[in-house]
Every structure is written in structure tokens, then in C-alpha cells.
Amino acid sequence: MPPSEPAVDRRAQIRERHHRAIIDAAGALLDAKGADGFTVDELAKRAKVSRRTVFNHFASVDDIVIAVCSEVLGDVVETFESQGSAPAGTSHDGVFDEVAGALRSTDLVTPIAYLTRVLRTPDDEPSQRQAVVLLRAFTEVSERLSAEMLRRHPEAEELTTRLLVSSLIGGLVVLHTHWLAATGGSADAASRAVWDDLLDHLIQRTRDGYALTAPLGAPTS
Template sequence: MTEPSTDRRVALKARHRQAIVDAAAALIAETGGLRFTIDDLARRADVSRRTVFNHFASVDDIVAEVFGDVIGTLVASYERESAASPAAPGTDVDGRAVVFGELDRAVRSTDLVAPMAFLTQSLRSHDEHSPAIATVLLRVLDAARGRLAAAVLARHPRADVLDVHLLVNAVVSGVLVLHRHWDAATGAVDDEPSRAVWAALVDRLLDRTGHGFAADHPATT
């Protein structure tokens, strides 16, 4: 008799959490940043202020989840691109070259400029001198790193686990480094010149990373 009640509580908790995240995304878009209070957020989500803090310890936690959903499209891009481009016959389908090629295509095909511009401008409007931009982006990308590594290993169960984690870490951490250079060069705007800068930076990241992972050779011990 207790299981249905527990299930309802779990479902209600999940609905409340998603309502808060959806409300935060809407308010960020409407106000052009973090120009809203926890009370505004609670009203928009139709929950109490206490419920907001039961789910999230801070506004940064909420923002990280909002943008985690957006940047999480990298995982979907990986799954789509890897399924659409099977390895050639005779290729080691779980080899580093194949895995790197799939990640290369996923990063190039994912629109990271729009969510990064939105995130950067939103947080900067809240406090231009706050380190929150890098902190939140790091948290978002860290979550994406775990999800992406899991997706790669699910597709390539015979791949070397350490190689997969090293590769995913190199690519995702590289995106964080690129963000700093891209922001400094473009002001984190979303326009064609900014996208050209981002594309050139991505080319450099994948070129440098590819030298270590795009060729299959015995690992040294």
C-alpha cells in the first residue's frame, strides 16, 4: 500500500523540480538575465519559496540545470552522428580513431554558440565581475562530460575505458578553454562573425586533440 504513495511523492517531486527549471528558463529569457527574485521564480513555477530551496541550494544550481539541459544536446548530437556514420568494414569499431571521429562530428554539428552566448550574457547582466560564468559553465560541462562518456561506452562496450574518459575529458575541457578565448574575442554575442571565431577555435581544439587519439596504436605501459 505504501508503494503507490511513494511513487506519487517521487512523481510530484520531479514535477516540482522541472517546473522550477522551466520557470527559471522562461524568466531568464524574459528579463534578459537573472533579473528576478526567488519569489518571482516560485510564483512562476506555482510552488512555495521553501519548495524551491528544497530542490536547489542556490540560484547558481538552478541556472546550471537550465543550461545543462541546453548544452546536453551535445550527447544527442553524438548519438545521432555516430549512428549516421558507421565505421568502414574491417575497421576496429571500438578503436580510438572511430571514437574520436564520432566525437569530432558531434562537436562540430552541435550549436554551442547559442546556449553559451545566452548563458554568458545572462550571468554577466547579473554581475559583470562575478566568477559565476566560469563556475556555472564548468558545472554544466562537467555533467555533460559524464553523460557523453556513458554514451560512448554504451555504443562501444569493448573500447578502452580509460581512453574514452581521457578523450571525452580532453574535448569537453577544451570547450571550456575555447569559451574563454571566444568570449574575449567576441563579447559572447551570437552572430555570424562570432560563430566564425568559434568554428575556428573548434578546428584547433579537434586538430590538437586528434593527434593523440585519431590514430590507433598500442598503448604504452
Template sequence: MPATPDALDRRAALKARHRQAIVAAAAALMDERGSARFSVDELAARADVSRRTVFNHFATLDDVVIAAASTILGDVVDELGARAGAAGPDADVLDQMAAATRAEHLVPLMARLVRMLGGESGAGTTLPAREAALVQRTFALLDERLTATMVGHHAELDDLAVELLVVAFMAGALMLFRHWYAATGAVDDARSRRLWDELQGHLVDLLRHGQGAPQDAR
């Protein structure tokens, strides 16, 4: 006998509640431990669901971590998109991306992300392989959200052109993150912010002018 609409609605609502409980449990574990390293059993117990329910919603534990990071950082990501749109009426795509990712906005976000994923603080440290992969996936999420925002801000431009600029910028920003992390260990202080702005300025110059970008232009 086919399920009734009410039964389907209840099933969908239960599925949504389970997913929300799993993501919330992962976020709580990450905040408590300062690490994304926990077992499926620990996650299931915290969410009050079975192991099977966890894997009904997520293919891997890392997928849960990314969803939790997305939830925790969602408001900040949205704020970055809003700052891109506030760069000024004459700002082009690169100007807006630069405005959104200045150190004062992005360094606290990156420092928090590293802490959430269990990276060590201090210059000269190396982000473990799993955590580095999670950071890369989170940058991809940021890329996706900012791309949608920037396309909306530039209706007069070809969508593909805007998307290519944003993707190129964010790919460069991920490379800058690796240099910044190696130099600062994701510490949020004046030196760390100054270094990020210097790196970001060079990226903007390179994308705008190519290999002929002035080295001292910031």
C-alpha cells in the first residue's frame, strides 16, 4: 500500500531532524575537543541516533565534519559575501573579492577553521593531511557561496566570466592560505594579518596584470 502524503511528510521531517542532530553533534564535539577527530560511535551517541542513521545521511565522517563546519561558519561566509557587495559602486569583481577577503575579515575565519579541525598553532607547524583536505573542501564551499553572490552583484557581466574570476581568486587564496599557515600557524595577530594582506595584494595584482604585476603594489 503506497504511503500517504502525511506519512511521507512525517518521514521527511524525521529525516531532517536526524540530519540536523548529527550535524549539531559533530559541531559540539569539534568545539569541545578543538579537533575533527571523533568516531562514528561517539557521534551517533551524541546525536542519539544509530550508526546506520549516520551513514544514511553522510557517506563518510569527513562529510559530517564539512557539514558541521559549514553550519558553524555559515554566518561568517554570508558576511564575506555582503562585504564583497559593499566595496563600492565602481568596484569590479577583483575589487569586491579583495574587499571580502581582507585580513580583518578572513584571518579570524581561517584561524577558527584551523582550530575547529584540530590544527596546531604556531609558526612552522604543518597542517596534517586530513585537516588540510578538510580546509580545501571548506574553501570550495566558500568559493561556491561567493560565486553565487558575485554573479548576483554583476548581472551586467557574463556569468561564466564572473565565475572564472571568482574560482581563480579562490584557488589562489587557498594557495596563499598554505603559505600563511606555514608562516604563522594560523595565529590571529597583527603580524599574521599584515602578512595575509600582503599575500592577498600580490594575488590581486597577478590576476589583474598577469606576470607583469608590480611587486610593490598593494
């Protein structure tokens, strides 16, 4: 006999509650100890679930960290998810302008500075793990944003839309490297100005192409 609908709903609710508890606990531990500072047992205890439950939801600690990072970076997607459908007939240029506008209007420095801090190694040096985690987190954001843009613009060509979104979101990974070298990962006014300049450069180059041009900050004739 198949399970009753209420029983299925209860199981789904419990699973969702456990999933949320694990992510919330991981966020708190990341903030307190960094990505290398806690164990699965500590995480399970804080989330009030078993170690087995943690691994029923996530294959590895890095997957949990990536889930937290994706949520931290998710404001740009939530901006669109809170809106209704866009007017019909919008061109791909219009989609580009929407995504570029969201990146410009969303405070990305605060979450990126946070992620830079919690993903640093004990010797305060960038690591391959940090790069991989950030890349996967940005990739998840890109996939969510692509899906949302296609929902808002059902007339848009899917491949072009996904390429457009991934070009901008993927570029943020490169911006992070340059921003970190220039600012040390701070979130003050000077750091935000550096980020804004880099973001403008990314948007301009993605829109206009990548022919050889003067370097960022160089005078133009």
C-alpha cells in the first residue's frame, strides 16, 4: 500500500528542516572557525542531527561549505526571484542590462569579503581549495540566475542566455583575484571602489568584446 500523502509531507518537512539546520550550523561554524576549523561531528552536534544525516544531505564538507557560500552570494538571484515576469519581447541586450544592473546594485563586497575570510588557510594564504569552492559557488549562482532569467524572458534563446549570464558571473571569479590582491580582502569604502572599477571593466569587456585595449586605469585618447 503506498504511503499516505500526509506521511510523505511530514518526511519532506523533516528532511527540509534537517537540511536547513545543517546549512545554518555550517554558516555559524564557518564564521567562528573558518572552513578548516570544524569537523563533521561538530557540525552534526550543532545542527542537532546525526553524522549519518549530514552525509545523507551532503557528500562532503566542501559540498556543505559550497552550499553556504552559494546562499551568501544569492542576493543577486533573489533580487530577480522577488520580481514578476519581465515585459515580453525583451532582447538579449535587455537581458544583459538586467544582469549587469543587478550586479552593480547588489552589495557583493560584503559576502565576498566574508567568504575570503572564512575560506583562508591558517597561514592566511590563498589555496586551491579556496579557488575551487568559490568557483563552484559562483557556478551555482550562475545556474540559478540563468534559470531565473529564462523564467522572466521565456522568449529568449536558452543557450545565448546561459552564455551571457555565465560570462558575467564567471568573470566575478577573476575579479575576486584582482580585488583580493589590491585590497587584502577588506570591505571598506576604498575596497568597494576597487570592486566597482573592476566590475565596470568586466561589464564593458563582456558587452564590447576582448580586442586588445588599454589596461584598466590607463588614460585613453
